[in-house]
Amino acid sequence: MRGQSYSFLEVDPEFLRKYVKELVDSGARFSTSVAVDERPINSCFSHSYILFLRDRGYIVVTAKLPSDRAGHDTLTDIVPGVEWAEREAMELLGIKIRGLPKRRRLILPENWPNNVHPLRKDFDYNYRPVEKAEIEVEGLPIGPYHPALHEPESFRLYVKGEEIVDAEYVGFLVHRGVEKVAEGRLTYNQIPFIAERICGICGFIHSTLYCNAVERAAGIDVPERAKWIRSFMLELERIHSHLLLVGVVCHLAGFDTGFMHAWRLREEFMRLAERISGNRKTYGMNLVGGVRRDLDNIAALDFLKDSRRRIDEYVNMLMENRLLIKRCEGIGVLGRQDARKICVVGPVARASGVDIDVRRDSPYEAYGELSFRVPVHMEGDVLSRVIVRLEEIRESISMLEQIADRMPKGPIMAEVREIPPLVRSLAAGEAPRGEDIHFLVTGRDNKIYRWRVRAPSYNNIPALPLMLRGNLIADAPLIIGSIDPCFSCTDRCVVLRDGRKYKLEEVVGRRS
Amino acid sequence: MRRVLKAAVETGVVTRPYPFVPSEVPPGFRGRPRIDFDNCIGCGACASACPPNAITIEEGDGFRRISLFLGRCNFCARCEEVCPVKAVKMTGEFELSSNNKEDLCQILELKMVRCSVCGRFFATERELKRAKEELEKKGIRVEEIVMCPECRERASANLESLARR
Amino acid sequence: MDRRSIWIFHLNTGSCNGCDIEILDVLTPFHDVERLGAKLVGSPRHADVMLVTGPVTVKTAEAVRRAYEAVPHPKAVVAIGSCACSGGIFYDSYSTKGGVDNVIPVDIYVPGCPPRPEAIIHALAVMKGIAEMKVRREAYRE
Numbered sequence: 001m002r003g004q005s006y007s008f009l010e011v012d013p014e015f016l017r018k019y020v021k022e023l024v025d026s027g028a029r030f031s032t033s034v035a036v037d038e039r040p041i042n043s044c045f046s047h048s049y050i051l052f053l054r055d056r057g058y059i060v061v062t063a064k065l066p067s068d069r070a071g072h073d074t075l076t077d078i079v080p081g082v083e084w085a086e087r088e089a090m091e092l093l094g095i096k097i098r099g100l101p102k103r104r105r106l107i108l109p110e111n112w113p114n115n116v117h118p119l120r121k122d123f124d125y126n127y128r129p130v131e132k133a134e135i136e137v138e139g140l141p142i143g144p145y146h147p148a149l150h151e152p153e154s155f156r157l158y159v160k161g162e163e164i165v166d167a168e169y170v171g172f173l174v175h176r177g178v179e180k181v182a183e184g185r186l187t188y189n190q191i192p193f194i195a196e197r198i199c200g201i202c203g204f205i206h207s208t209l210y211c212n213a214v215e216r217a218a219g220i221d222v223p224e225r226a227k228w229i230r231s232f233m234l235e236l237e238r239i240h241s242h243l244l245l246v247g248v249v250c251h252l253a254g255f256d257t258g259f260m261h262a263w264r265l266r267e268e269f270m271r272l273a274e275r276i277s278g279n280r281k282t283y284g285m286n287l288v289g290g291v292r293r294d295l296d297n298i299a300a301l302d303f304l305k306d307s308r309r310r311i312d313e314y315v316n317m318l319m320e321n322r323l324l325i326k327r328c329e330g331i332g333v334l335g336r337q338d339a340r341k342i343c344v345v346g347p348v349a350r351a352s353g354v355d356i357d358v359r360r361d362s363p364y365e366a367y368g369e370l371s372f373r374v375p376v377h378m379e380g381d382v383l384s385r386v387i388v389r390l391e392e393i394r395e396s397i398s399m400l401e402q403i404a405d406r407m408p409k410g411p412i413m414a415e416v417r418e419i420p421p422l423v424r425s426l427a428a429g430e431a432p433r434g435e436d437i438h439f440l441v442t443g444r445d446n447k448i449y450r451w452r453v454r455a456p457s458y459n460n461i462p463a464l465p466l467m468l469r470g471n472l473i474a475d476a477p478l479i480i481g482s483i484d485p486c487f488s489c490t491d492r493c494v495v496l497r498d499g500r501k502y503k504l505e506e507v508v509g510r511r512s
Numbered sequence: 513m514r515r516v517l518k519a520a521v522e523t524g525v526v527t528r529p530y531p532f533v534p535s536e537v538p539p540g541f542r543g544r545p546r547i548d549f550d551n552c553i554g555c556g557a558c559a560s561a562c563p564p565n566a567i568t569i570e571e572g573d574g575f576r577r578i579s580l581f582l583g584r585c586n587f588c589a590r591c592e593e594v595c596p597v598k599a600v601k602m603t604g605e606f607e608l609s610s611n612n613k614e615d616l617c618q619i620l621e622l623k624m625v626r627c628s629v630c631g632r633f634f635a636t637e638r639e640l641k642r643a644k645e646e647l648e649k650k651g652i653r654v655e656e657i658v659m660c661p662e663c664r665e666r667a668s669a670n671l672e673s674l675a676r677r
Numbered sequence: 678m679d680r681r682s683i684w685i686f687h688l689n690t691g692s693c694n695g696c697d698i699e700i701l702d703v704l705t706p707f708h709d710v711e712r713l714g715a716k717l718v719g720s721p722r723h724a725d726v727m728l729v730t731g732p733v734t735v736k737t738a739e740a741v742r743r744a745y746e747a748v749p750h751p752k753a754v755v756a757i758g759s760c761a762c763s764g765g766i767f768y769d770s771y772s773t774k775g776g777v778d779n780v781i782p783v784d785i786y787v788p789g790c791p792p793r794p795e796a797i798i799h800a801l802a803v804m805k806g807i808a809e810m811k812v813r814r815e816a817y818r819e
Contacts, residue, residue, distance in 0.1 A: 109736045118771055126769035128735075173736045174691045177770035185769070190563040193588050194766050200695025200791060244698065257516055263705040264526065270702075271538075278542035278602075281695050282790055284588045292593065293540075317515040527709045531802045535795045549817040564759070564766040575818070582812070583762035583776075586790040608812050609787045609800040613762070615810070616788060621818040637819075 004362045005057030006216075006426050013072045016063040020049055021078050023061070028053040029356065030079045030343045031428070032454035034439045035089035037121045038064075041422065045070045045095055049082070050426065050437060057362055058426055060439075071096030081343035084462060085454070092119040107172040118180055125177065125184025155464070155480065162472050167465040179451050187446045188214060188419060192286045198453060200281055201244065202431045204237045206438070206453060207286040209427040212364060213440040214288045217425035218416070224366075225410040226290035231366040232403045233276070233283055234429075235396045240269045241432035242389040242396075245484045249386055250318070252478045253327040261314055268307060290413035304404070308397050315390050328383035332467040332479035335380060342463045346434020346456050347388045348483050352380035358430040365429075369406075370399050382482040389484075422449060431456050433484050457485045537604040542587045544605040547580060547620060551599035554578060554622040554636035558591035558600055567591060575621040576636050582608060582616040597642070627660035629667075634660035682714030683801060686724035686748065690741050690777065692731030695791035696758035700728060708794045715801055721747040726804065728797075729783075732760040732767045733774040745781040753784040755800055762786045 011019050024030065028051040035047045048062040063072060074097050075082050087106045089095045094117040104110070108118075113129050158166040178198055182191050195210045196203035208230050215222055243266040250258030270280045276295060277283035285291045318324060334344070339352040349356055357374040359367040375391035377384040421444045428437050434456030443449035460483050467479050528535065537543065547558075554576045559567040566584040570577045591600045610616055624633040625640060644654050659667065689697055703710045704717065718724050721744045733741060745754070756777045759765040764775035777783055787800045802808035 112735075123771075125771060128771055173734060174693075174731075175736065175772050176691060176732060176734055176767045177772035178767075181767060181770045186563060190561070190590075193563040193586060193590070197586070197693045197695070197766060197790070200693040200698060203693070203695070257520075260706055261519060261523075263702065264523070264707065267702075267705070267707050274541065275538045278540050278589065279587065280791075280793065281698075282586075282588075284542070313515075313519065317519055320515055526706050527712070528707060530708070530795050531798055531808050544812070564768060581763070582788045583786060584759055584765060584768060585788060586759055586766055588790075605811070606789065606793050606796045607799045607808075608789065608792075608796065609785050609803050610810050610812050611785050613786060615812055615814045616762075616786065617814050617816075619814075619816040621816075623819045 004364060006060070007057065008060045008062065008424060010062050010064065013063045013065055016047075016049070016061065016072055017075060017078065019061050020051070020075055023051050023053060023059065024078055026053065028059065029340075030081055031058075031435060031437050032439075032452075032458070033082060033085040033089065034450075034452040034454075035093045035095055035119075036441060036450045037093055037119065039067050040121055043067050045093065047072065047089060047095060048439070049075070050439065052361070052428075054361065058428060060424075060426060065095065070094070071098060073097070074099035076100065079343065080341050081459060081462065084458060091117070093117050094120065104170075107175050118177065123180075125180040155468075155476070157468065157473065157476060159473060162474075164468045164471055164473060164476065167468045167476075169461055169464060171461075179453065182451050183443075183448060188288050188448070191448065191451070192288070193284065195453070196282050196284065196286075199455065201241050202237060202433065202436075202455075203281065204233050204283055204286070205429050205431040205436055206455075208234065208365070209429045209436060209438040210440070210451070211286050211288050212427035212429070213425045213438045214419065214442070216427065217423040217440060217442050218419040220289050220414050220416055222290055222414055223411045224408045225294075226412045226414075228366045228403055228407045229291050229295050229412065230286070231370070232295060232400060232407075233273075233285060234365070235399045235403070236269055236273055238432045239393055239396045239400075240266050240273075241484075242393050243269070245389060245481075246318075246386060248481050248484075249328070249382070249478065250324065252481045253324055255321060255324050258318055258321070258324065261317070265307070265310060265314060268303060272303075287413070288419075289416040290411070292413070294412055295407070304397060304401055308394070311393060311397070318390075325383065327475075327478065328386060328482075329381060330379075331382045331471060331475050332482060333380045334463055334467050336378075338463070338466050339380070342459070342466070344434070344460050344463050346431070346460065347385055347392065348434065348460050348463065350374065350376045351384040351388045353378045356435070358428050358435050362428055364427070366403070370402050372399055382478060385482045419446075433457055434460065457483075461485055537606065541604050541606075542589045542602045544582060544603050544608060545580065545585060545587070545589070545591055545600055546603050547578065547618060548599045548601065549620055551597050552578070552620055552622070553597055553599070553638040553642050554620070555596065555639055557594045557596060561590040561594045563588065563590065571624065571633060574624050574626075574633055576624050578620045578622070580618040581613075582618075583613055625658055627663055628658045629663040630660060632660065681805075682716070683804065684718045684723055684725050685715055686718055686721045686727050686744075688721075688727055688729045688741065688744055690729060690731035690737045690761070691734035691773070692758065692760055696730040696761070696789075699791045699794050700730070700757065700797060703794045703797050708798060710798055710801065713798070713801055713805065713807075721745075722749065724748050725751070726753045726755060726801075728755050728757055729761050729777045729781075730757050731777075732764045732770075733777055733780050734772055735774065738774055738780050741777070741780050753804065754781060755785045755787060755804075756783045757787045757789075757797060757800075758792060759788050759790045762788055765790065 031050045033049045038044050038046050044064040044066050046062050046064050048060050051059050086097045090097050091107050116129055156168045157164050192207040195207040198206045243262050247259040247262030274280045277285050285293055334352045336353040339349055339354050355376045372395045375388050419442055423442045425440045437454040439452040441449040556569045559569045564584045564586050567580050589602050592602050622636040624636050627634050647654050756762050761777045767773045768775050785800055789796055
């Protein structure tokens with residue numbers, strides 16, 4: 001089976017564009033970019049672009065920027081999807097990227113002082129600068145706490161009558177400074193716990209990928225049984241996350257019965273997780289080198305055969321429901337070309353005909369030994385995103401059964417000795433929402449030097465303006481919900497120039 | 513529509529009548545952590561392992577004060593894992609609502625011992641007692657000179673230089 | 678109080694969503710908080726109790742204050758989860774205020790990461806007078 005492959009290239013800043021353009025032209029997919037403050041080591045900043053090329057694996061192209069000339073030209077004309085990553089490098093590290101359009105701040109609040117960059121090494125993680133002035137809350141007094149909301153985020157829709165013409169995402173309200181707290185205060189074995197709390201729904205993949213990045217940097221051999229246990233919990237998480245979303249989409253479409261049944265089915269999986277790990281969510285099972293608890297009540301898994309039948313019945317109930325189909329079909333379409341340009345990932349990409357899945361393309365943990373299908377649909381509307389997820393739930397149940405049958409015996413934790421300092425490492429995995437990337441530079445004295453988490457929704461949310469165009473306002477919450485945006489993952493760490501022809505309306509997206 | 517009604521009838525009532533009946537937790541559930549006062553030796557391993565620093569250690573008046581603040585606890589059970597004497601245990605309690613943050617604290621104060629050379633407090637009585645017991649179990653005889661790590665280092669450096677001459 | 682219903686407004690001040698999905702879970706068939714008379718409302722103006730999650734990021738602090746002022750008297754605030762009680766694992770980050778009580782007054786604290794749905798029902802039952810608070814401060818001196 002295919003294994004993983006990661007290569008690190010260093011180039012001069014003048015040739016950065018050329019290299020990335022060549023890779024993109026030969027079919028590489030852009031994942032994210034990471035900026036690191038390396039001034040204490042070599043008086044430079046570094047900016048690394050991470051791409052994935054089939055048959056070559058992950059390629060990290062790094063440019064070292066001397067601290068007195070820390071800047072380079074933007075790459076948004078080559079790949080439009082780099083925009084957010086470059087703006088993050090500008091705001092949090094102060095790297096000057098020439099050619100980016102001027103917009104309001106992405107991550108930090110408007111009243112954050114200028115030229116104070118939190119991820120620089122001379123900024124303490126717990127320093128809270130004096131705020132400049134009161135933030136002016138624009139728009140309607142509904143703010144980001146609209147009645148329908150469950151997560152603080154806001155979308156500004158520009159409408160012409162009932163039809164949406166454009167949209168802007170004003171967010172990063174959930175930015176809690178995860179990366180800086182991990183650099184500043186936490187040790188290697190404490191970070192899996194903050195990683196798990198990046199997102200309460202897909203937390204386990206974050207802690208697993210962090211552990212993978214450290215294990216790869218230090219050359220630690222994780223025991224086989226630990227890898228299979230991790231894969232089991234990952235698939236359990238995927239099932240619960242997809243059932244959650246299907247319930248939410250039903251609720252947004254007006255079919256509350258579907259919402260209640262989906263969450264009822266989900267409850268058994270939460271209870272199974274509680275029996276195995278001690279808590280319904282935030283399983284807390286990962287440490288660098290393996291897992292903390294063993295999976296011994298495999299007998300409790302008899303219910304898996306029954307649950308497959310129950311989920312099939314539920315899916316039949318949904319697909320027979322004309323209300324749901326009518327509300328979801330043909331709405332919020334994202335075409336294949338657009339999906340490629342913006343570099344969306346996960347079920348959103350697979351529903352638009354882009355066949356990517358990290359579990360198959362670059363297998364990690366025990367996925368190299370499991371057999372599963374990757375569903376791909378071509379229509380790109382809300383209904384196909386839901387159908388892709390329902391098919392994935394079936395595949396995940398089959399994977400849980402395979403793991404329960406074939407898990408090898410053995411130890412569950414490797415002995416961890418010295419972790420070498422200043423080693424760069426990358427780990428990629430398939431979260432329920434798509435490809436998740438963790439980039440790590442190890443440090444000294446049991447602490448890390450730099451950690452960057454690029455969650456899948458980071459790449460998916462910029463596709464929303466395209467999906468919303470041409471649809472009615474009433475469909476906006478459904479479309480936003482259908483990409484399953486996870487703002488807490490995105491933010492860890494729509495104001496077009498006022499077109500006088502258009503009426504400004506602020507409708508906030510709904511995610512529950 | 514037929515399927516929706518069928519699903520509703522077949523499922524029936526699934527609601528649990530909590531809070532009118534108690535709710536059980538599975539074995540191994542990570543509920544509230546509690547330090548057993550009789551066994552704790554005050555070594556501070558739990559405080560170094562705790563990711564949100566919910567367990568903090570302070571020293572003053574000849575006592576070492578260990579505070580466990582549930583309001584910041586993230587129920588990860590690392591404290592239980594690293595405790596050398598198994599004094600911290602995760603109980604099954606999850607009904608932790610309170611209107612006062614003081615109620616969420618558990619505080620232990622343990623007596624400390626002075627160094628016989630420099631006079632400052634450096635360890636708890638129980639830590640030393642346990643160290644002595646563990647060494648004696650291995651058959652190593654322990655002398656009763658109580659010295660803090662810095663004074664001990666200086667003393668052994670002096671002994672080495674004497675031995676060399 | 679135990680004959681009256683509680684209308685709840687749920688506010689997320691920057692949490693990871695773990696506590697929020699447990700709050701939503703409390704509405705689903707297994708736990709069904711509606712039998713205690715609680716329901717989620719859409720506007721702070723209609724609410725009696727505000728359920729707050731998250732460590733209050735700097736970007737949301739002002740909006741939290743405004744939402745609190747919009748709730749009419751008599752009102753109560755319940756801080757759900759360790760992040761809301763004290764900031765949790767983010768208690769000293771540059772981007773958070775370190776707990777809801779640094780911004781608005783809190784009446785009941787519910788620690789947990791995330792707290793079980795039963796723990797949230799217990800907090801609402803305590804407000805209604807059906808259940809009692811069980812945790813007490815413990816102090817020992819040798």
